[in-house]
Amino acid sequence: MAGTGTTSGRVAPGADGGTAPLTGGWQAVTAHWLAKYRRVWFGTAITSFLSPLLYLAGMGYGLGMLVDRGAGGIDGVPYVVFVAPGVLAATTLQVAAGETTFSVMGSIKWDRTYHGMLATPLGVRDVVTGHLAYVLVRLTMAAVVFFGVAAALGTVRSWWGLLAVPVAVLGGLAFASCCYAYSASLTNDRGLALMFRFVVMPMTLFSGTFFPIEQLPGWLQPVAWLTPLWHAVDASRTLVLGTADPGGVLLHVGYLALWAAGGYLAAVRVLHRRMVV
Amino acid sequence: MIRARGLVKAFDDFTAVDGIDVEVRPGEAFGFLGPNGAGKSSTMRMIGCVSPPTAGELTVLGMDPRTDGPRIRAGLGVVPQRDSLDEELTVEENIWVYGRYFGLPRRLVRERAAELLEFAQLTDRARSVVEPLSGGMKRRLTIARALVNSPRILLLDEPTTGLDPQARHVLWDRLFRLKREGVTLVLTTHYMDEAEQLCDRLVVMDHGRIVAEGSPSALIAQHSTREVLELRFDTADHAAHLGGVEGVADRVEVLPDRLLLYTPDGEAAQSELHRRGLEPLSALVRRSTLEDVFLHLTGRTLVD
Ligand SMILES: Nc1ncnc2c1ncn2[C@@H]1O[C@H](COP(=O)(O)OP(=O)(O)OP(=O)(O)O)[C@@H](O)[C@H]1O
Ligand SMILES: [Mg+2]
Numbered sequence: 001m002a003g004t005g006t007t008s009g010r011v012a013p014g015a016d017g018g019t020a021p022l023t024g025g026w027q028a029v030t031a032h033w034l035a036k037y038r039r040v041w042f043g044t045a046i047t048s049f050l051s052p053l054l055y056l057a058g059m060g061y062g063l064g065m066l067v068d069r070g071a072g073g074i075d076g077v078p079y080v081v082f083v084a085p086g087v088l089a090a091t092t093l094q095v096a097a098g099e100t101t102f103s104v105m106g107s108i109k110w111d112r113t114y115h116g117m118l119a120t121p122l123g124v125r126d127v128v129t130g131h132l133a134y135v136l137v138r139l140t141m142a143a144v145v146f147f148g149v150a151a152a153l154g155t156v157r158s159w160w161g162l163l164a165v166p167v168a169v170l171g172g173l174a175f176a177s178c179c180y181a182y183s184a185s186l187t188n189d190r191g192l193a194l195m196f197r198f199v200v201m202p203m204t205l206f207s208g209t210f211f212p213i214e215q216l217p218g219w220l221q222p223v224a225w226l227t228p229l230w231h232a233v234d235a236s237r238t239l240v241l242g243t244a245d246p247g248g249v250l251l252h253v254g255y256l257a258l259w260a261a262g263g264y265l266a267a268v269r270v271l272h273r274r275m276v277v
Numbered sequence: 278m279i280r281a282r283g284l285v286k287a288f289d290d291f292t293a294v295d296g297i298d299v300e301v302r303p304g305e306a307f308g309f310l311g312p313n314g315a316g317k318s319s320t321m322r323m324i325g326c327v328s329p330p331t332a333g334e335l336t337v338l339g340m341d342p343r344t345d346g347p348r349i350r351a352g353l354g355v356v357p358q359r360d361s362l363d364e365e366l367t368v369e370e371n372i373w374v375y376g377r378y379f380g381l382p383r384r385l386v387r388e389r390a391a392e393l394l395e396f397a398q399l400t401d402r403a404r405s406v407v408e409p410l411s412g413g414m415k416r417r418l419t420i421a422r423a424l425v426n427s428p429r430i431l432l433l434d435e436p437t438t439g440l441d442p443q444a445r446h447v448l449w450d451r452l453f454r455l456k457r458e459g460v461t462l463v464l465t466t467h468y469m470d471e472a473e474q475l476c477d478r479l480v481v482m483d484h485g486r487i488v489a490e491g492s493p494s495a496l497i498a499q500h501s502t503r504e505v506l507e508l509r510f511d512t513a514d515h516a517a518h519l520g521g522v523e524g525v526a527d528r529v530e531v532l533p534d535r536l537l538l539y540t541p542d543g544e545a546a547q548s549e550l551h552r553r554g555l556e557p558l559s560a561l562v563r564r565s566t567l568e569d570v571f572l573h574l575t576g577r578t579l580v581d
Binding site (some may be wrong): 023024025028029031035036111112113115116117120121122123277 | 363
């Protein structure tokens with residue numbers, strides 16, 4: 001029986017002169033989420049491979065045929081080439097929303113895993129950082145797979161296009177951190193459904209993903225400029241087309257970084273208020 | 278190990294813990310006994326350094342939770358009132374990921390997880406997902422998980438609530454073992470038998486205050502008589518029989534379904550009632566318990 005083994009050398013980590021590290025830090029939180037992800041990775045891998053194929057086949061070639069025949073493409077490029085970087089950025093937005101809504105609320109309210117984490121040396125900052133680092137891993141995987149498929153279909157026209165991957169990932173992270181803060185502030189899941197319907201969905205449709213925002217009514221254009229998605233889409237698109245100018249891309253990236261940082265600070269604050277009472 | 282002076286926890290305008298003094302010594306099993314809402318969990322959460330005290334002094338493992346929270350938590354094992362297991366992971370994965378929160382090396386965590394699962398009698402379920410496990414199994418897993426960092430203090434908030442009697446006895450046995458190995462146990466309960474079995478010393482809490490303190494036997498000796506005679510009558514209102522039993526016992530408590538007569542000698546009291554011609558439906562002599570202490574101190578029963 002474990003009587004002696006479990007409890008021999010009963011010394012608190014950190015109390016023994018500091019040889020053992022005191023905490024696993026945010027990496028331990030990321031490890032937890034990855035352990036969970038291991039159970040479902042296959043399904044999401046298939047999804048992230050198939051969905052660009054379907055999107056690009058259906059939207060790009062099917063719908064593209066009409067657009068290209070009627071208007072000669074958009075700004076002189078075939079529709080599929082136009083839409084691919086848009087859907088790339090929209091995909092990371094979806095992944096970001098998927099990984100920072102129900103899982104955040106569940107960890108607070110349902111299976112209470114955050115309560116378990118905070119009873120250890122980990123702090124609120126570790127919990128948020130570790131969770132978002134896991135989201136970053138997921139975003140990167142989704143973006144890389146999407147980009148690979150899009151490139152294989154010949155929709156990437158410049159080597160600069162490779163940079164669209166980190167840009168789309170940053171776009172996803174910018175939304176993820178804000179979405180995290182929002183989810184952590186909710187007391188029930190009705191707000192999550194609303195967010196998908198009235199934020200994720202419209203943003204996906206109207207941020208230049210499927211058509212240039214110049215097509216929007218004039219008053220809506222500034223709204224599109226505010227969304228992180230438009231910046232991710234626009235930067236990715238110019239990179240993929242090889243028409244990027246460094247200043248423009250840097251502006252987009254800076255704006256997205258601002259969202260990511262602001263969302264992170266808000267998330268830490270909100271979760272602290274929620275958990276440390 | 279733990280020292281609190283005038284410890285207060287307030288939520289908005291509600292005071293859950295209202296200035297308590299507590300001292301827990303190394304190696305002892307210390308209990309908080311009290312009814313729902315007494316402030317037991319609020320106290321445990323402050324000791325566990327997840328809930329900042331509103332006022333008062335608190336020292337845990339010689340450190341101040343306000344400044345040394347992470348360092349203190351590194352030396353604690355926490356079994357919260359509500360399980361916080363990851364239901365999607367397997368039993369062993371739950372311990373693995375938890376061990377990493379403490380920065381323990383992976384190999385050590387795996388070794389310890391195997392031992393702890395043995396200790397919690399969950400070895401044969403090690404690879405099952407947690408979600409479908411029974412409440413008792415989840416509870417045992419929560420306890421096993423809390424031991425992964427070899428804590429010096431184990432905080433148990435209602436460790437056996439919701440368990441069947443056999444599972445409770447298994448758990449008590451495990452807790453005894455830990456105690457023998459020198460782990461300081463701090464637990465809350467509203468089961469008096471649990472408190473009597475496990476605790477060297479305990480405090481009785483009610484409405485955020487401590488109403489009595491001592492070893493179970495000392496508390497019983499101080500606040501109750503040696504024996505209790507329980508009488509049930511065929512009546513809607515047991516208070517109606519107060520007159521009949523007057524003078525038979527030191528003290529009488531009226532409960533909705535019975536009368537409790539406190540006396541050093543239950544048999545003698547019973548013969549006296551018989552002599553008076555009183556015919557209760559049932560009469561039972563038993564020893565005083567902490568339940569009686571609680572009833573005396575607060576006028577209420579523990580388990581409602
Ligand atoms: N986060 C909170 N916000 C507001 N009130 C709270 C909060 N947590 C606890 N309380 C209140 O504090 C009081 C004491 O609660 P606590 O959970 O400490 O009691 P307890 O002794 O553990 O009870 P139980 O036996 O039911 O677990 C209760 O009235 C509860 O409603
Ligand atoms: Mg409680």
